[in-house]
Each structure stands twice: as C-alpha cells, then as structure tokens.
Amino acid sequence: MPHDHHDHLSPSGHPYRPDDDHPLTYWQQMEIAIRELLIEKGVTTAAEINAQIDAMDSRSPANGAAVVARAWTDPAFRDALLADASVASRDMGFDIGPMKLIAVENTADVHNVIVCTLCSCYPRNLLGLPPDWYKSRAYRSRTVKEPRKVLAEFGVNLPDTTTVRVHDSTADMRYIVIPARPAGTDDWSPDALARLVTRDSMIGTGIAKAPESV
Amino acid sequence: MAKQEFIRVRRDMPPGHVRTPAYLRGKTGWIERTLGPFPNPEQLAYGHQAQSLPLMRVRFTMAEVWGADAPYPDDTIDAEIYAHWLEPAEPPNAP
Structure with missing residues (x-):
C-alpha cells in the first residue's frame, strides 16, 4: 500500500499541514443571517451585493x-x-x-x-x-x-x-x-x-x- | 510651537462606542487642523439622533503620550478627536 509508511509526508516529501477548516464563527453566522434577511426583506439584492464585492475587488x-x-x-x-x-x-x-x-x-x-x-x-x-x-x-x-x-x-x-x-x-x-x-x-x-x-x-x-x- | 493653543483630551472612561483612544485620554496636544462637522459616533452607533460635532486632528508628542523617556520624544502621534472630548489646557511640561 502506497500510504502505509509515509502518511505524514506529502508526495513532495514535506509533512502535511492540518486543514484549517473550522465551523463558522459567531460573527460569520451573524453576517450571513443579516445578509439573508436584507435580501428577504427586499432592502438589497444578491446582485447588488455581488456588484459591490466586484467593485471592491477591482480596487488596488x-x-x-x-x-x-x-x-x-x-x-x-x-x-x-x-x-x-x-x-x-x-x-x-x-x-x-x-x-x-x-x-x-x-x-x-x-x-x-x-x-x-x-x-x-x-x-x-x-x-x-x-x-x-x-x-x-x-x-x-x-x-x-x-x-x-x-x-x-x-x-x-x-x-x-x-x-x-x-x-x-x-x-x-x-x-x-x-x-x-x-x-x-x-x-x-x-x-x-x-x-x-x-x-x-x-x-x-x-x-x-x-x-x-x- | 510656543504660540500653539493647547488642548487636553478628557480623562473619562464612559461605556459604549467611543472613538477616542484610551491611550490618549488625559493627554495634552495641539490642533493640527479642524475637520467636519461629523455626526457623533457615540450616538450614531446606537441609531440615535446624532449631534454634528467638529472633529479635530490633534497632534501629540511621544514625550507627552509615553513619558519624557520615550526614545524619540519629538516624534508625534496625530489622531482625530471629536470636539466634546477636548478641553483647554496649559502647555505640557509648563514650569
């Protein structure tokens, strides 16, 4: 089996780093909840939010x-x-x-x-x-x-x-x-x-x- | 600098959304320029009717903020402080 001996090493020979996946934080959940509410209530739209993100990403x-x-x-x-x-x-x-x-x-x-x-x-x-x-x-x-x-x-x-x-x-x-x-x-x-x-x-x-x- | 008008940041520690850094409270500086008026963030943050206030850019010396033994006492820190946080003051280290 190829992984028997070197589970802790990547094919490049370096150790794997643990994933940094983690559950959403409190504030991440709050941001999603408020964003969804603003869209549901018709205050803004998903397209407007995306356009704003694109505008910010275009600034450098x-x-x-x-x-x-x-x-x-x-x-x-x-x-x-x-x-x-x-x-x-x-x-x-x-x-x-x-x-x-x-x-x-x-x-x-x-x-x-x-x-x-x-x-x-x-x-x-x-x-x-x-x-x-x-x-x-x-x-x-x-x-x-x-x-x-x-x-x-x-x-x-x-x-x-x-x-x-x-x-x-x-x-x-x-x-x-x-x-x-x-x-x-x-x-x-x-x-x-x-x-x-x-x-x-x-x-x-x-x-x-x-x-x-x- | 002798002709400057000196002002002191109030030493208060009120609760709530305050944009006056704690490390500058009680410190004396001079007005670099006047800005605004801007709505008071201490009211704005809670959705209250916000008073329009002048905003001052206040310049402090490192000696005033961190003490006379600051390694570069004449370097400066500028910060924006709302007018209601400022009171008239004597020059720092006045005899």
Whole structure:
C-alpha cells in the first residue's frame, strides 16, 4: 500500500499541514443571517451585493500609485491633493464613494506612517483591501508606541534627524502617504513612476522602489 | 510651537462606542487642523439622533503620550478627536 509508511509526508516529501477548516464563527453566522434577511426583506439584492464585492475587488494599490505619481509630476495636483485628497482623487477619475481622504507627504525631514489603533480603518475605496498585518493587534498597538522599531522590521531605517509622524486613523478620515520620489527619476513619465509606488509606501511602512529595481 | 493653543483630551472612561483612544485620554496636544462637522459616533452607533460635532486632528508628542523617556520624544502621534472630548489646557511640561 502506497500510504502505509509515509502518511505524514506529502508526495513532495514535506509533512502535511492540518486543514484549517473550522465551523463558522459567531460573527460569520451573524453576517450571513443579516445578509439573508436584507435580501428577504427586499432592502438589497444578491446582485447588488455581488456588484459591490466586484467593485471592491477591482480596487488596488495601483489606483493610489497613479495618484502619487501624478503628485510627483504635477505641482498643482500635489497642492490640491494635500489640500483635499478626496476631491483631488475624484477629479482624477477614481470612484472613492463617500470616503474622506487626507494625504500626508514624506520629505527629507518627515516620515509619515498610518495605523488604526481602534480597528482597521484603511483607504479601501482607493487602495483596495488592507494587508492582514495592518489589522493585527501587534501592528496596531506597537506603531503608536515604537514606530521606528516597527518601521525597521519592515526594512525602513530612518536617521535620527527625520521626524516620525504617526497618524492614528481614529474617526472619519482615511489616510494615504505620498512617499518621497526616488532620486534619478527626473525624466520619468507618471506611468513609469507609478511602478515604483508600493502599497506599503502609501501606508508608510515602506519607501518607493529604487529606479533600477524595475 | 510656543504660540500653539493647547488642548487636553478628557480623562473619562464612559461605556459604549467611543472613538477616542484610551491611550490618549488625559493627554495634552495641539490642533493640527479642524475637520467636519461629523455626526457623533457615540450616538450614531446606537441609531440615535446624532449631534454634528467638529472633529479635530490633534497632534501629540511621544514625550507627552509615553513619558519624557520615550526614545524619540519629538516624534508625534496625530489622531482625530471629536470636539466634546477636548478641553483647554496649559502647555505640557509648563514650569
């Protein structure tokens, strides 16, 4: 019998990991119950819910990267973005719904990083869903207490001359960081520059990629 | 920073849906910018008629929030705090 001796190993020779299937949690059951009730009562339809899920899934950090690249290349847009990021993003053509957005700019002297200590507020309507670590208790609690240690763990080591500004997204606003534009990109087009802008650089846990990396 | 108007977050610990982080209650900062008005989430969360309130972005130093021995005392934390949580204050560490 082929499985007699190596039940605990996969054909690749690695141990099997246990399935992580588990019964629905309380809140998963509540979500299903409320969704089904809203459909039964005619408040919404399954098609509307699917359309909303599709709209959210279609949003990605590429939207934010385009906004950042334009801010790097268009001084009037940069000023508008810093004055009211919701209006500037909408004017650029992004459907961000009712989201109220603030853009904060990294400079030679200031590094910004975004966290939501109370829950997981994130500019989903522009950048899509947040990374799992953004919602973790460790990230949420440590970023306000020891931001430079957290940033160092992400590979961002800042000199003592840089001021770190942590933004705790506690209420109605959402935040995007405009990372510093990499040196040596003076003649780059906005489309090319956008490829240097990572999701993490717009949270503040990363910096824009080096030009030679793309 | 000398000319700033300082404000303190109330030290209260009321029950319910409160969006004022506990770690900032009792701390003194200054207003970075004023936003809103927005409906009070403490009423909105329970389906009550919600009062419209100014929302302040308040900036705190690490020294104020975590103590003078914070490794980078001049780094800052900004948070959005509803106006009814704020009261006038003297500058932190005033002689």
